[in-house]
Amino acid sequence: MRKAVGVLVGMGALAAGAHAIxxxxxxxxxxxxxxxxxxxxxGSLDPDWITVSQPSSEPNLxxxxxAVAGWLPTSSTSRWIGxxxxxxxxxxxxxGTYVYKIEIDLSGMDTVGYLxxxxxxxxxxxxxxxxxxxxxxxxxxxAQDWTNFKIDRGWILGQMNFLEVVVQNSTPSTxxxxxxxxxxxxxxxxxxxxGLAAGLALxxxxxxxx
Numbered sequence: 001m002r003k004a005v006g007v008l009v010g011m012g013a014l015a016a017g018a019h020a021i022x023x024x025x026x027x028x029x030x031x032x033x034x035x036x037x038x039x040x041x042x043g044s045l046d047p048d049w050i051t052v053s054q055p056s057s058e059p060n061l062x063x064x065x066x067a068v069a070g071w072l073p074t075s076s077t078s079r080w081i082g083x084x085x086x087x088x089x090x091x092x093x094x095x096g097t098y099v100y101k102i103e104i105d106l107s108g109m110d111t112v113g114y115l116x117x118x119x120x121x122x123x124x125x126x127x128x129x130x131x132x133x134x135x136x137x138x139x140x141x142x143a144q145d146w147t148n149f150k151i152d153r154g155w156i157l158g159q160m161n162f163l164e165v166v167v168q169n170s171t172p173s174t175x176x177x178x179x180x181x182x183x184x185x186x187x188x189x190x191x192x193x194x195g196l197a198a199g200l201a202l203x204x205x206x207x208x209x210x
Contacts, residue, residue, distance in 0.1 A: 019047060019048065019103075020103040020104070020105040020160060021048060021102065021103065021104060021105065022104075022105050023104055023105065023106055023109060023112065023115075023184055023186065024184060024186060025184075026104070026115060026181040026184035027117070027180070027181040027182050027183060027184060028181070029048070029181075030048050030102055030104075030179075030181050031077055031078040031179060031180045031181060032046060032048075032049060032062075032064075032078050032079060032080070032081045032177065032178050032179050032180075033046060033064045033074065033078055033079020033080065033081055033178070034077065034078055034079065035047055035048065039064075039076075039079060040064045040079065041064065041088070042063075042064050042065065042066055042079075042084075042087065042088020042089075043063055043064065043065075043084065043085060043086040043087050043088035043089075044063065044064050044088075045061075045062070045063055045064075046062055046063075046064055046081050048102050049062055049081060049100050049101070049102050050062075050100065050101055050102075051098065051099070051100055052099040052100065052101050052164070053097065053098070053099045054096070054097075054098045054099070055093070055094035055095070055096035055097075055098075061081075061082065061083055061098070061100075062081035062082050062083075062100060062176075063081065063082070063083070063084040063085075063086075063088070064079050064080070064081055064084070064088060065079075065080050065081065065082055065083075065084035065088055065089065065090040065176055066080070066088050066089060066090060067080055068090050068174050070122070070143055070144070071120070071122060071143040071144070071176075072120055072143060072144045072145075072178070074178075077180055078178045078179065078180045079178065080120075080176040080177070080178050081100075081176055081177065081178070082098070082167075082174075082175050082176025082177065083098075083174075083175060083176070084176075090174040090176060091174065092172055092173055092174055093169060093172065093173070093174065093175050094169070094172055095169050095170060095171050095172050095173075096168075096169060097166060097167070097168055097169075098166070098167040098168075098169060098175065099164055099165075099166050099167075100164065100165045100166075100167070100177070101162050101163065101164050101165075102162065102163050102179075103160050103161070103162050104160070104161045104162065104163065105160055105161075106155060106156065106157055106158060106159060106160070106161055107158060107159060107160070108158070109157055109158065109186065110157060110158070111157070111186060111187060111188055112155045112157065112186055112188070113152065113185035113186055113187050113188045114150055114151060114152035114183075114185050114188075115150070115151045115181065115183070115184050115185075116148070116149070116150045116151075116181070116182045116183040116184075116185075117148070117149055117179060117180055117181040117182050117183075118138075118146040118147060118148045118149065118179070118180050118182065119138050119140045119146070119147050119149065119165065119177060119178065119179050119180075120140060120142065120143050120144070120145075120146060120147075120177060120178040121140040121141075121142070121143060121165075121167055121176070121177040121178075122143040122167075122169075122173075122174065122175050122176055122177070123141075123167070123168050123169055123170050123175065124139065124140060124141050124167070124168050125138075125139075125140045125165055125166060125167040125168070125177050126138065126139050126140070126165075126166045127140075127149055127151075127163060127164070127165055128163070128164040128166065129151055129154045129155070129161065129162075129163055129164075130154060130155075130156060130161055130162060131162070131164070132154060137149045137150075137151050140177070151163075165177055165179065
């Protein structure tokens, strides 16, 4: 199924500059610190990601920042984003919870398979879909070793969906995250299709009996 990816600010509108990304524009678009296949300049705001909530003392986020000691260096496919100065230098940020979102537009799609990606973070971070905090799709505990994720359910067809990255900064220090989307499959996997077919068949039998 085809749908787009976008970012919501809580239950409100998109923040200025943020925009939704179509599901099939992934992978590539939506990677942190990358836009149109090119690096976003250090210190600039990432147009695909917005900050939903943060410690009140912090400025507007997220900015593209350089890797600090202990972080995996940036690459051609993604860059770090988080609290930083206009020159791209990461700053010591307040302890607390930082919530970031990206919108994924599924408008016009009647099926969706799965979205694969990976994440780095400092400190820990979790990935959630459409505000469902009951289960994390990825629990990242490293700024050097990637944590992979595969989101194959929970999508809402025909409308905007959103991913959240919730970062916990345990002490006042530099903090940030990187996300790379590696595969966006619009067609459900055979096992998923078979399960849906079986469920529909069972429902049809129950209706006939009633």
